Structures are given as structure tokens and as C-alpha cells.
Amino acid sequence: QRESTQKKTFTSWINSVLAKHTPPSVISDLYTDIQKGHLLLDLLEVLSGQHLPREKGFNTFQCRSNIENALTFLKSRSIEELARTLACTYNQPSLDCSSAVDSSPKASRSAKKSAKIKERWKISATKALLLWAKEQCSLHGSISVTDFKSSWRSGLPFLAIIYALRPGLVDIEKAKTRTNKENLKEAFRIAELELNIPRLLEPEDVDVMNPDEKSIMTYVAQFLQYSRNLPVSEEDMQGKVRDTVSWLTAQGKKLEKLLIDSESETYYQKYKEMMSFMEAFNQEKKAFLPVLSSKASVAELSEDQQQMREEWHKLVSQINEWKIKLDQMLPPPLDGIEAWLQEVEHLQADDLPDLQDPFKAMSLFREIIVIFKGLMDCFDSHLDTLQSFKNEDEKNMPLVLPEKLEEMKRRLFSNIQFTNSDTFLEYHCGLCSAITNEVMLKLNIWNMKYGTKESVESLLEDW
Template identity: 30%
Template sequence: MTLLIQEAQDEREDVQKKTFSKWINSQLAKKKLEPVTDLFFDLRDGSKLLALLEVLTEKPCKKEKGKMRVHHLNNVNNALQILRDYRIKLVNINNNDIVDGNPKLTLGLVWSIILHWQVQDVLKGIMKEAKQTNLEKTLLAWCRQMTQGYEGVDIRNFTTSWTDGLAFNALIHKFEPELFDYDTQLHKPPAQRLEYAFKLAHKYLNIDRLLDPEDVNTTYPDKKSIMTYVMCLFQVLPHDTVDMQFADPSYAPPLPRRQAEAARPARPSSFLSSGSGVDINTYSTILEEVLGWLADAGARLEAPDGDSDSLAHVKSRFKAHEAYMVELTERKADIFEVLDEGKRLLTEKVTAEEEAEIREQMRLLTLRWEELRQRAIETQTQLQSRLAQVQLSAMDALRSWLTGMENRISLTAPLGPDLSTLPAQAAEHAALAAEVGRWKPHVTELFDVLVVEEDGDDSEFANLEDHLSVLSERWNFTVSWSEQREQHIAQLQRHWPQLHEQLAQLKDWVDGQEARLKAMEAEPTTEQQALQQQGSQLQVGEQSRLVEIAPRTRCFNIEVLARISV
């Protein structure tokens, strides 16, 4: 199992290597420089790395032309210093790693370069305006915002959300709708959609083909490779504003005005017709209705949510509270409208008693609203923390279960060796498959959304994604193994009656042949012609019978096959 996971990681590393090489070559081509052919080897002497930085910085970079290791180390060190001058973080990367051709650290170095020069400068202003420091979240928000309303597109990450090709087509169609009919892509297979999107982007947007369909249309594609390509799209497509609310996969944008009015909970009736300039009696009525809504909203906030700590339950509570927060935002205008109306009434001629009543009502409304808002924020923080913890617990539980399941798989004997053992093996696998089936909804819930606590940093988010990636690979292997074994058992079960009959025939034939041999041994003959005739009869009978029966019985009775061989 560890070997299979390593193979999947190696596959993603190969895709990343290819994508990053294409990106570097697209930059070097701007100055007609020689491309890289083997990323890990070509960057070892530092010359290609410095050439790349000359293109990106548009400044000359000092190179040492010697071919000794010391010259290579100096060149790479110069490149790393240039990156530090541009305030690019290089974690645990030194010149020896690059000169030695360390795959992981070489890819990490190139990824840091791509992040900085591909969109960092473009995104800097947007991220500052949105008070956001996470580039990945900002890019995800833009993708989700731009593809809202496109059938079949639900971008939740930079891996599995892109495998069917629809997300790439939707992004291009959003800004270039005259190029093609999006609906026609819905009926095409994923590989064709991906190929079509990459061709369009290359032809009309001048984006190099950094990816091939097979790089994306896989169980768990490489995130950094897809992000690199999406960053190229972001750079050339309009991106004036990014609504960071879209970074949350559960966020639902406001409905169009007429739909929103139909779907919104009923507002206090007096607000629909009162307008401005109400008298003090009408104002009191409106205020009572708003205070009634605040009391109802407070009661809903205090409603018990049950003791279940299942991921599905906590996630449902989290999403329900998000809808609650949206409702609060919509009602905020009502609250301030009432307060403004109270201020207007105070400017008119009112008695001292009426003025005191209005001020007390405004004070009470402000107090109740602020209390509700603070409690809602605290509840949101608690739910987010609770969801993050439950999510981690669910990951630990899945990790533990997968380890046990992988051990069971490794100890599972091959089917057979005879028909008598197959029913027990089928029953054993049915129990295993049922257990896998019981875990499927939990795994789906776990992979559906990734939540970290508000005070969590970007590295924590990245680590969680990495852990989910590994768990996804292990889960996919377990499901695949279970399905394949189930299919094999079903195929054998369909042929059981025939195999039983053939095996019985084969046993009868072996018994007969053995009896003939014993009879020959009891009445030996020295006549050459008689011996040849007996041997010929045995050979013909044996060959015809084996051709008819033995291949179909395969290895289901070792004893019989051994007797045949003798």
C-alpha cells in the first residue's frame, strides 16, 4: 500500500515537473533562449535559473562560466539571493539542494518563482483591498465568482473540481462567449472538454499549453500544476474585483432582486408601506415589530442543536448559521431605518414625554441589535472551531480505518485454491465491501469542504489539504481493490455449477486413467506393438480431455491437477 501511495505521489511529481518546465520555457522563449529539457538536471549549474530571472526581472544577472561544482554553487546562490531581494520566501532551500538535483526542493523553488511573478503583483492590490493574505483563497474566490450559474461547475478546490474540464470552459466562456456554445461541452467526455479549453486558451488568449488532458483527467490531479494554469488565465482575463465571500464553497450569492424578494422572509408589514415621515404612533408599531423579530431571531440562535458531533451534523449547523448571518445582514438595513426614523421624529415638535419614550426605544433597539449581532458572531466562531475539530477527528478516524483496511487487504489470500473455499471467501469479502460502503458517505462529507479556524495560518490550510490528498489516494485504492475483487468473485460465482460439473468429470476421467494404468501394470506385456498401442490410447485420451476441461477449472483443485501432471 505504501508503494502505491508513493507511485501516486511520483505521478503528481512528474506532472508538476512537466508543467513547471513548460512554464519556464514559455518565459525563456520571450528572449529566444534555449529551453530546459530536464528540469532537475538543467537547473543544477544555475545558468538556466539566472537566465529565467533575467527574463522575469528584466535585469542582467551575473553568471560564472566555470564547469566545476563551486561555480554551479555560486550561480545558484546568486539566483537565491536575487529571490530573497524580491522578498520571496525560500523555506529549507539552499544552493546544494539545487546543484544536487533534489526533485522536491527544485520543484519548491520553481513554485515560489511562479507564485511571485505569475500573479502576485496582479493580485497584490486586490488582496490588499479584500484584507486577504492567502493567494490561493483569492484565486479560488475569483474562479467561483466568475463561474456562478454555469451548469456542472462547482469549484471547491484546485484539484478534483477541474477534472471534467467544465470549469476551464466556463472561465473562458464567461469572458469570450462568442467563441463557442458552452452547452455543447456538457455532452462531451472530459478529455475532449479539456483539449478544447486548452486549444481555445492557446489560440485566443495566447496561453501556453502547460497542461495536457491526461494531467487533469485523473483521480487526484496535481494542485500546483492546475493553479499555475489558472493563474495564467487570471492574468489575461478581467479581474478588477474579487468578492472574497466566494472563497467559502458553501457561500450562495444573493438572488436577483425579484427572486430575492420572493424568497426573503416576510419583513414587518408596516415597512412595506410606511415610507418616511411616519407619525409617532406608526413608529411605535414598526418598532414593536422589529423588536419582535429580534426576539424571534434571538430564540432561534439559542435553539439547541443536538449533541451529535458527526461531521454531517456539524457541517449542517455551520451552513444553517451562515444563512442566519446572511439574514442578519439583510435585516441590518431595517434596524438602521428605524433608528433614522427615530432621529427624524426627535427633530420635530414632540412633547418631553414622547421624546424620552423615543430615546428609550432607540436605546433598547440598539442594545438588542448589538447583543444579537455579538452572539451571532460568537456562535459562528464556535461553530467554525467545532467544525474544524470534528473535521480533524474525522480525518484521524479515516486514517486509522484505512490503516486497518490496508492490513486486511495485504493479508487477504488469492481466490481459491479450489471451489470449496470460494463461498467463505465471498462471504468474507461481502462483509469487507459492506464496511467500505458504510464509510462512503463519511468520506464524501470529509472531502466536500475544508474548514480551518480563523486564527489558523496559510501553512495549516496547506497541510490539511496535503493530508486530505494522501487520504484520498488511500481511499481510492481501497475502493478500487474492493470493487475489482467483488467483480472477480461474481464472475466465478456465475460459473460455479459448470465448474462443479467439469471438475467431477475430470475426477472421473483421472480415476479411469489410473485404473487403466494399474491394469496395465497387473498384466505386463513385452510385445512392442501392444505397448505402443496402449501408450497411444492414453496420450490421445489425456490430451483431448485436458484440452476440454483443465483450462476451465484453472487452479480450483490442486490435487486433481497434480494427479494429471503425474
């Protein structure tokens, strides 16, 4: 039943997008039609507004080429932008200043190559979407949302979100007197007719003991997208930009004062104050995110918007520099482990080399494999050191906040240990691919008869 609901939901959503394609297209069977690649490219073209390269035929190799084109596009842009949009919208207190401010995810290699977005300090897109839904329902204290399952069964959360977006469309008090199915039917009807949100679900899909989480998330995400597209008058936007500039300037001054005041304090106290600053910063930032994430291009920026962008980048730099200095101030042997962690994470985050010369690619892959293996040879010793670290000085005072130690352990296990084999596999896969490309080059030039022993010996020597 759950698989059937998911298939129906995702098919409806995809078809609602494909209807906007020129020419329009439609999916009949989600599992088989997507495999051809053409409809997947149609979907991405509508979502991105870009024209994507494609093969016109439908044989196995052409379909595979189209799938690869789609995955390449997703890897380079779409998936990361979606995760960045959701995760940046509702950041929790974080010590990854770059991800807290400029929302640049420090994804591991496996995330980039397999679309597994593993951002070290960001909350997941699921939790971000849930927090957004909670905020929309917060106007009505009796409507509680704790998950994407049974919380939505009554239909009231859907109506509460519609009320938050368009207050005149919904009577919440009247809805509280109706049945679940009546509220669900009304919510889906209003969303489709008034908000132009496609009807991805039916009341019987949600009013069950354990509704499908992914299907509900997919539908709720349409409301989030609608909220981001609501028009804002130019006068209102200018006022919000000026308010944002003032807030950013105040944050910068607050940070400068904090750095001066904590200059002579211990690492423990500096880190604690950094956590307090970031917690307050992330909480206050929520109100300014719609302005900070506006899509205006550089050419369209007003003077106030340009100033806002400059203040934003200035604050980003200040926070990142602060974090770097704190990492360098860790007491030994933690400072060495932190440097090792950053080196491994940096190596994992780099894209695989894509060189046209297969011979150079082979050499580079061999070099990367040696470097990575050398780093991973230190894993066990760093793990033992971290687990046995005595976190107190001669006065029995803590040297490092427990949160920092837990963060380092989490990075060691989740970002490195569990992705170690995947990373090695990708390196060796890249090496094999480079060797294969070199072989193909050789085969392509061996397209004539070699009638003498010398010419054959020369060819084999080249091989």
C-alpha cells in the first residue's frame, strides 16, 4: 500500500511539472518511463529553466547517455541547491560557520558522487521542512506537527499552512468541527484551485494509521515553494533590505567586540562564547533569510542590496576566520587530530579529476590513492587518542567543551570511517576508467593492417 501511494504521489507531481514542458509530456509508469532518460531530462529542464543535452533515439546506449546527462546535471547543481535551500532556511545552532552563514555544504566525496548530501553541521532537509511546517501551524496553538506521518491525518496542518499563506481562504475554527476526510478534501481542493498546487494526495492516502512519510513530505514541499514565490512589493523589499543591512552591521560589531573581550581567555571559554554567539545568530537570522536568499542578479542589485551583499560576505569572513583560529588553538593532541580531519575531509570533498589525457589521469589517481591511504593509516591511532583523551587540566578544569569532542568523534566515524571504503572504490574506479580510456585510444588508432614485424613490434612497445 505504501509503495503504491508513493508511486501515485510522485507520478502526479512529475506529471504536474511535465505539463509545463514544451512540448508537454506525461509519465504513465514511473518505474519504466524514467529509465528512458528523455522524460527525466524534460523534468529537469522545467525545474531548472535550462536546455539540457540529449540523445534523440531510444536504443539502450542513447537512453543510458540521457540518464548520465541528467545525473551529471543533478550532481553539479540541482540536488545540492535543493538541500542548500531547505537546510539554510532553518539552521540549528552550529559551529560550522561557513555552513551556518553562507550555506556552502561541506559534503563528502560520496555525497557529491552519489547524491548523498551529508552536511556535517546542517540539519537535514526533512527536519528543515518540518520546522517550516511547525512555524506555519504555530498561529494555532492546538495544531501540533511532530512528523510527516500521523500528525497530518486530521487535515488541520494542511489548512493551517494554507491559512498562513492566504488567511482569507480557510476558517480554522470551523475545520476543527469536521471529520478528518472532510478537512483533507477541503485542504486539497483549496490548494489546487487557489494556490495552483497539484493534487498529489487523496484523503484516503493520509487518513490511515501510518500514512506514507515521503508522499506527505513531497506534498508539503509544494507549499514551501509557493511561499517562496509570493510577490513582495519593491517598497517592502527595500525596507527589508535596509533592516537586514542594519542587522548584519550590528552582528559584525558584536563579533568584533567579542573577539577583543575574549582575547586573553582560555580555549574553553572562547569556544563557549562562540557557541553562544552562533546560537543567537542562527536564531535571529531566520527573520532575514528571505531577503538574504533573494535571487536578484548582480546586475539588478540596488545600492542597498549591494551593501547588504558586502556586509554579508564580510561577516562570513569574520566568522570563518574565528573558527579557523579556534581550531588551531585546540590543546595537543587534539590540534593534530583536527588538522588530520580537515585534510581527509578536504580530500573527500574534492571532485574526481576529469582530465582529457588518460595517462595524466592515471598518474593523478595513483597519487591520490597513495595520499589517502597514508592518511587512513593514521585512523586507528587518532581514534584511540580521541577516545582516551582526558579532558581536564592540572586544576581539574575542562580543556575542551564536550560538544567539540563529540563533534570530532562524529566526524571521525560518520564522515570518514563509514565513507572510507566508498572513497577508495571511487578512486580505483576513476583509475580503471582512465586506463580504459587509454586502451580505447590505442584501439582507435589500430585501424589498419600492420604488414611487417617491425611495425607490430613498434605498436606493442607503445602499448
